[in-house]
Amino acid sequence: AQSVTQPDIHITVSEGASLELRCNYSYGATPYLFWYVQSPGQGLQLLLKYFSGDTLVQGIKGFEAEFKRSQSSFNLRKPSVHWSDAAEYFCAVGAGYGGATNKLIFGTGTLLAVQP
Amino acid sequence: NAGVTQTPKFQVLKTGQSMTLQCAQDMNHEYMSWYRQDPGMGLRLIHYSVGAGITDQGEVPNGYNVSRSTTEDFPLRLLSAAPSQTSVYFCAVGVQGSSYNSPLHFGNGTRLTVT
Numbered sequence: 627a628q629s630v631t632q633p634d635i636h637i638t639v640s641e642g643a644s645l646e647l648r649c650n651y652s653y654g655a656t657p658y659l660f661w662y663v664q665s666p667g668q669g670l671q672l673l674l675k676y677f678s679g680d681t682l683v684q685g686i687k688g689f690e691a692e693f694k695r696s697q698s699s700f701n702l703r704k705p706s707v708h709w710s711d712a713a714e715y716f717c718a719v720g721a722g723y724g725g726a727t728n729k730l731i732f733g734t735g736t737l738l739a740v741q742p
Numbered sequence: 743n744a745g746v747t748q749t750p751k752f753q754v755l756k757t758g759q760s761m762t763l764q765c766a767q768d769m770n771h772e773y774m775s776w777y778r779q780d781p782g783m784g785l786r787l788i789h790y791s792v793g794a795g796i797t798d799q800g801e802v803p804n805g806y807n808v809s810r811s812t813t814e815d816f817p818l819r820l821l822s823a824a825p826s827q828t829s830v831y832f833c834a835v836g837v838q839g840s841s842y843n844s845p846l847h848f849g850n851g852t853r854l855t856v857t
Contacts, residue, residue: 635782660845669746669832669848670785716784728773728836728846729800732784 628653630717632733639707640741647702647736649691649717658720659700660730661691665713673715676700687711712740744768746835748849755823755856763818763852765833771847772838774816778802778829779851785832791816792838823856830854 629652639645651657658677662670674685681693691702700717714737718730749764765774775790777800787800791810805827807819820827830853834846 630784632784667850669850670834670846671848672845675845728775728834728838729787729790730785730834730846731801732777732786734782734784 628657628719628731630719630731630733632715632717632736634736635734636737636739638739638741641709642706645702645704645707645711645738647715647717647738649700649702649733650698651700651717651719652698653719659691659693660718660720661685661689661700661702662716662718662732663687663713664716664735670716673702707738707740709740709742712738714738746833746847746849748831748833748852750852751850752853753855755820755854757824757856759823760819760821761823763820763831763833763854765816765818765835765849766814767816767833767835767847768814769835769847770813771835772813773836773846774810775800775834775846776806776808776816776818777832777834778827779832780829788818788831823854825856828854828856 631650660675661673664670673689676683676693714735716735717733747766772793776788777785779785786802789808791797797808830851832851833849836846
């Protein structure tokens with residue numbers, strides 16, 4: 627069965643430091659992969675997505691992620707974190723079949739805190 | 743353009759009560775779905791719909807009913823609420839079969855407490 631693992635429940639970084647959030651997935655075929663961000667009291671907003679092609683994808687707010695098939699990973703990175711990046715981040719894999727590719731399986735999330 | 747609207751924002755129920763969580767979209771998207779979010783468990787798919795008159799179960803459908811009579815609305819019904827249904831519920835909407843080209847759009851959630 628498809629699954630997503632985010633091994634880090636909580637991460638704290640200093641403002642200006644680099645960031646990497648880990649995501650591992652389990653999926654039999656080429657996956658659709660996504661990173662979403664959730665600010666407190668809000669819904670989820672798409673940061674970036676991968677389906678095929680270039681394994682390094684760029685997203686909004688200066689985020690990027692790299693798809694590594696050999697490691698079944700899709701880690702999210704940002705070179706310099708801003709205080710406004712404090713939020714919860716979710717990795718997801720598209721698990722649909724029969725055309726229902728909208729079905730997403732989410733990881734348990736990583737809560738990012740940013741220290742001044 | 744409101745996008746995805748969920749009502750109510752907050753709700754407290756007693757065990758055994760029933761209620762309907764509303765989700766309305768003005769994006770004319772075929773795909774609508776309900777997720778619940780619980781601490782340490784991420785988001786789990788409850789039910790989804792690929793168009794009016796078509797619904798299917800997700801990962802955690804027990805205790806919930808849905809119907810889809812129009813493109814715009816996808817209500818989630820709790821017939822007899824249980825404390826285990828205390829959660830934050832999200833409605834997500836997208837173009838059918840095209841999550842890559844058109845991402846899921848999420849509402850702001852309904853926080854439900856069952857006592």
